[in-house]
Amino acid sequence: MELPLILNMGLIFFFLWSSSYLLAPSGVDAMRAIPFGNETDYLSLLAFKDQIIHDPSKALGSWNNSIHFCDWEGVACSRKHQQRVIALDLSSCGLVGSLSPSIGNLTFLHRLHLENNGFISEIPLELGRLRRLKHLNLSFNSFQGVIPVNLTYCLELLTLDLSGNQLKGKIPVDVASLTKLGELNLANNSLTGFIPPSIGNLSSLETLQLYVNHLHGSIPEEISQLTNLQYLRVSVNDLTGTIPGRLYNMSSLIRFSVASNDLQGRLPPDIGITLPNLQRLLLDLNQFYGPIPATLANASELSFIAMSGNNFSGRVPSELGRLAGLRYINLQDNQLEAKNARGWEFIDSLVNCSQLEILALDQNILGGMLPSSVVNLSSHLQVLVMGNNQISGRIPHGIGNLANLNALGLGENHLTGTIPESMGMLSRLEMLALHMNRFTGQIPFSLGNLTLLTGLFMYQNYLQGPIPPSLGNLQHLSHLDLSNNHFSGTIPKEIVSLPSLSIFFDLSSNSLVGSLPREIGSLKNLPILNISRNMLSGNIPSTLGDCEILEVLHLHNNLFQGIIPQSVRNIKGLQELDLSHNNLTGPIPVFLEDLNQLENLNLSFNHLEGEVPVKGVFKNATQVSVEGNNGLCGGVPELHLPPCRGRSSKKRQWPLLLKIVIPVAVAASCVSLLLSFFILRQKRKPKNGTPIVPLLEDQFPRVSYTELVRATEGFSSTNLIGRGGYGSVYKGILGPQQTTVAVKVFNLQCRGASKSFLAECEVLRSARHRNLVKIMTSCSMVDYRGTDFKALVFEFIPNGSLEKWLHPVLDEHHHSESLSLLQRLNIAVDVAEAIDYLHNNCQPSIVHCDLKPSNVLLDNEMVAHVADFGLARFMSKATPSSLTDKSSSIRIRGSLGYIAPEYGAGGRVSTSGDVYSYGILLLEMLTGKKPVDDMFEDGLSLRKFVEIAFPDGIMAIVDPLMPLAEEESKIYECLISMASIGLSCSNELARKRSNMSDVATTMHAIRDAYL
Structure with a gap:
């Protein structure tokens, strides 16, 4: 009885199996038919695919019935539970779309990696069904909304990475239930609120990253319960308070980072004792003070x-x-000191650190002699930067011992003597910065051995002799600046033959002679060329037209002669051309009208003649300077040139014109059209490489538009910190070190914005002073829409502008911080020193042209930094400071209330105009009243207001918000002195104003007397 039953059961099973086989697709599909029970995984994957709207890498190309779904790209199935999906890894495939809720049906899923794609919308709640999930990485997408609370149902979760999205809301308190979680990364989102104390229950946690959010409050004490924690990073938030004391007892802590917050206070003196296993300590960009603990x-x-x-x-x-x-070791941008040999003992001790690779000490107040022991540092040392200090003495001759050095930065110090020949032994050097020192002698010939060098900065020294042709061996050199020295001789053709020069090439303000080598045409990738203020002669070579990518070309203040070569017409992207103060002859080439990008053309003080064109750049007289060419005529009326004499035509010329000239012209036109068609076709071919960015520093090489978008969160209004006449300024977080910066984006639809961009680039590239805002880099390319984009990246000055402090917005209790008298004195001294530096220590002198409180920024120490050089102008060294710069126009420069009276009357830009602005600024600091205050009418001005009260009634007009607690006579004397300087500087007659050097000296004396 049992055997027939068994046979019957077998027949039934065979029938069911054969039926499913017969109903399955034929061929390969039949062999790989979906077995009963796995339709859920198959259909879930298809639903996932249906939500993808863009698949540029064809990652899902194999997701069809030709092969089994376990063989689809990115899919892995279990061996134990056959044909059940346990992993889905499609990272960095460029996928765009939504994440299907059906993903929650892959109940055997252990690993889900979709990072670095373009997923949008919210993270589906159905992920909470994946109880077996151990690794979830959705980082660097565009997910929005909140972190799903029911992720806490994934009890097996070991790693959770949701960084680099746009998630909002708070960190779920329930996350504490993920007791097996070893890595939690929620960085680069928009999370708010506090760090929940319950996070201390994640007993297995080894890595916790919450940086770049909007978290506030303090670091909870409960984090100290995470005894397995190795890496903690909460950088770039709004956290306050101190670091919890119990945190220092975490014996397994390997990396501790609280960079870029508002944490204050001193480091605990026993920090080394309480963190015996600490491997990485990151405290960047906070407000810690006091000494670095020896412990x-x-x-x-x-x-x-x-x-x-x-x-x-x-x-x-x-x-x-x-x-x-x-x-x-990175200790840059602090207040660390070294005044003598004892202060430099740390260098002697670091000789024992045989693995040292990076030593960064720039932007401190290190002084005294650089110890010779620096040459005995680790043979592994790759970066040694000590720029922007007060180091004196010579560079030790044994510097060549540091054979693996990639970057050496000693710029902006007081170093003297010659550059050691042994520096040529640093064969791996890529960046060498020795600018703004007091070096003498010649450039060592051995520097030609540094064949990996990409950047060489030696500007503003006292170097002399010829420029060594051996520099032509530097085949990777992209930026070279030897300006403002005493070099003589000719320009070596070996250097101008370097096609690698692709950032800038500056030999200006030297004593170079001879002609400009024809090899200059080799610089096909160069955007900025400046060889002005030398004694170069001969014709401008026609090969210059081969430098088709040039944007800025300065050849002014030389002895060039002949005509402007026709080949310049090939430089289609030229934005600034300065050929002034030469001996050029002939007419102004008409092709200059066709250079559509040209915004600043200076042809003044040559021997040009003939009619001035009226199209293109010539339509705007403020963008063109042609003065000093007595043979010119015509042009737009604003140039005030004499009219050109009419040309008489004789009838007997017409037969010749008809028979010879016209046929020849027609033939030439046909040939020209054919050539133009060919050239245009060649030019329309896409060029390889990224847009050339005129960098001004090396900290962020080639910063792109995309990086700036990411740094400012898409130029979000929440990051907007100011607007100006030519654009907007945003706060941003840039670079691998997450540096806080200010990004000034130019509105190129505004007339003059591009010119302002170039002006700031030119000024800030050549000007360096502690009281000038520091430019870090620039960006000049196209945005996602293909339109031009220009931006400057500055150091972030946290305390805002002087305008905000002088005219604060009162809170609901009518309270507001205000500047003390001493703070105002310090700021006045800082500004005076900055303007004195621009006028008297830059070659050539620079006139700011827009000095006002909103262009004075205050850092954490309330040190003033003068900003916004969009209207600045260089002064010709051929003219005294009281006269105009050759490129200045008669239009008013500056802001209403701060403009010197002579500007309004058509006077020329001069250093005395800045002195006037400084005087008004000083009176505003004294009284707390703007020069455009409503009370100033019917002939009353800010200057008149102070003049009437001076000296007896000075106390009656002082800013009522200024706290005055010192001895009254002491205050009175100080205020009288400040008012006197302000009145003197703002005199309506320019010749009666003091120069800025005397003003700075007097302001120092006033402050010293007050102290």
Whole structure:
């Protein structure tokens, strides 16, 4: 009885199996038919595919019935549970679309990696069904909304990475239930609120990254319960308070980062004792102060120290030399000191750190002689930067011992002597910055051995002799600046033959002679060429037209002769052309009308003759300067040139014109059209490479539009910190070090914006002073829509403008901080020193042209930095400071209330105009009243207001918000002195104003007397 039953059961099973086989697709499909029970996974994957609207890499091309879904790209199935999906990995495929809720049906899924794609919308709640999920990475997409609370149902989750999206809301408190979670990364989102204390329940957590959000409050004490934590990073938030004391007892902590917050206070003196296993310490961009604790050396495992952008002071502790595994030290942008040999003892001690690779000490107040022991540092040292300090003496001759050095930065110090010949032994050097020192002698011939060098900066020294032709060996050199020295001889053709020069090439303000080599045409990738203010002669070579990518060309103040070569017409993107102060002859070429990008053309003080064109750049007289050419006529009326004499035509000329000239012209036109058609076709071919960006510093090489979009969160209004006449300024977080910057985006639809961009580039590239805002880099390319985009990236000055402090907005309780008298004195001294530097220590002198409180920025220490050089002008060294710059126009420059009276009457730009603006600014600081205040009418002005009260009634007009607590007589004397300087500087007659050097000296004396 049992056997027939068994046979019957077997027949039934065979029938069911054969039926499913017969109903399955034929051929390959039949062999790979979906077995019963796995339709859910198959259909879930198809639903996932249906939500993808763009698949540029064809990652889902294999997702069809030709092969089994377990063989689809990015899909992995289980061996234990056959044909059940356990992994879906489609990272970096460029996929765009929504994440289908059906993903929650892949119940055997262990790993889901979709990072670095273009997923949008919200993260589906159905992910909470994936109870077996161990690794979830959705980072660097465009997910929005909140973090799904029911992710906490994924009890097996080991890693969770949702960074780089646009998630909002708070960190779910329930995340604490993920007790097996080892890595939690929610960085680069828009999360708000506090860090929940319950996060301390994640007992297995090893990595916690919450940086670049909007979290506030303090770091909860409960984090100290995470005994397995190795990496903690909460950079770039709005966290406050101090670092929890119990955090220092976490024995397994490997990396501790609280960079870019508002944390204040001193470091605990026992930090090294309480963190014995610490390997990486990141405290960048906070407000820590006081000395660096010597006990830090007790953290014997420490290899990485980053403390830049704080207010640490005192000496660098020599005890750091005990850290045998130390590889990285970044202490830049602090107040660290070294006045003598004792202050430099830390260099002697670091000789013991045989693994040291990076030593960054720039932007401190290190002084005294650079110790010779610096040449005995680790043979692994790759970066040594000590720029922007007060270091004196010579560079030790043994500097060539640092054979693996990639970057050496010693610019902006007080170094003297000659550049050591041994520097040519640094064969791996890529960047060498020795600018703004007091070096003498010649450039060593051995520098030609640095064949990997990309940047060479030696401007503003006292170097002399010929420029060595050996520099032509530097086949990777992209930016070269030897300006403002005393070089003589000719320009070596070996240097102008370097096709690698693609950022800028500046030999201006030297004593070079001879002609400009024809090899200049080799610089086909160069956007900025400046060889002005030399004694070069001969004709401008026609090969210059081969430099088709040039945007800025300065050949002024030389002895060039002959005509302007026709080949210049090939430089279609030329924006600024200055050929002034030469001996050029002939007519102004008509082709200059066709250079559509040209915004600044200076042909003044030559021997040009004939009719001035009226189209293109010539339509706007403010963009063209042709004065000093007595043979010119015509042009637009605003140029005030004499009319051209009419040409008489004789009838007997017509037969010749008809028979000879016209046929020849027609034939030439046909040939020209054919050639033009061919050239246009060649030019329309796409060029390889990225847009050339005129960089001004090396900290962020070739910053792109995309990077700036990401840094400013899409130029979000929440990051907008100011608007000006030519654009807007945004706060941003840029670069791998997450540096806070200010990004000035120019509105190129505004007339003069491009010219303002170039002006700021030119001024800030050549001007360096502690009281000038520091430019970091620039961006000149096209945006996503294909339109021109220009921006400047500055250091971020956190305390805003002087305007905000002088005229604060009162809160609901009518309270507001205001500047004390001492703070105002300090700011006045800082501004005076900055303007004095521009007028008297730059070659050539620079006139700011728009000095006002909104262009004076205050840092954390309330040190003033003069900003916004969009209207600035260089002064010709051939004219005294009281006269105009050759490129100045008669239009009014500056802001209403601060403009010198002579500008309004058509006078020329001069240094005395800045002095007037400074005087008004000083009176505004004294009274708290703007020069355009409503009270100033019927002949009353700010200057008149102070003049009437001076000196007896001075106390009656002082800013009522200024706190005055000192001895009354002391205050009175100080205020009288300030008012006197303000009145003197703002005199209506320019000749009666003091020069800025005397003003700065007097302001120093006033402050010293007050102190």
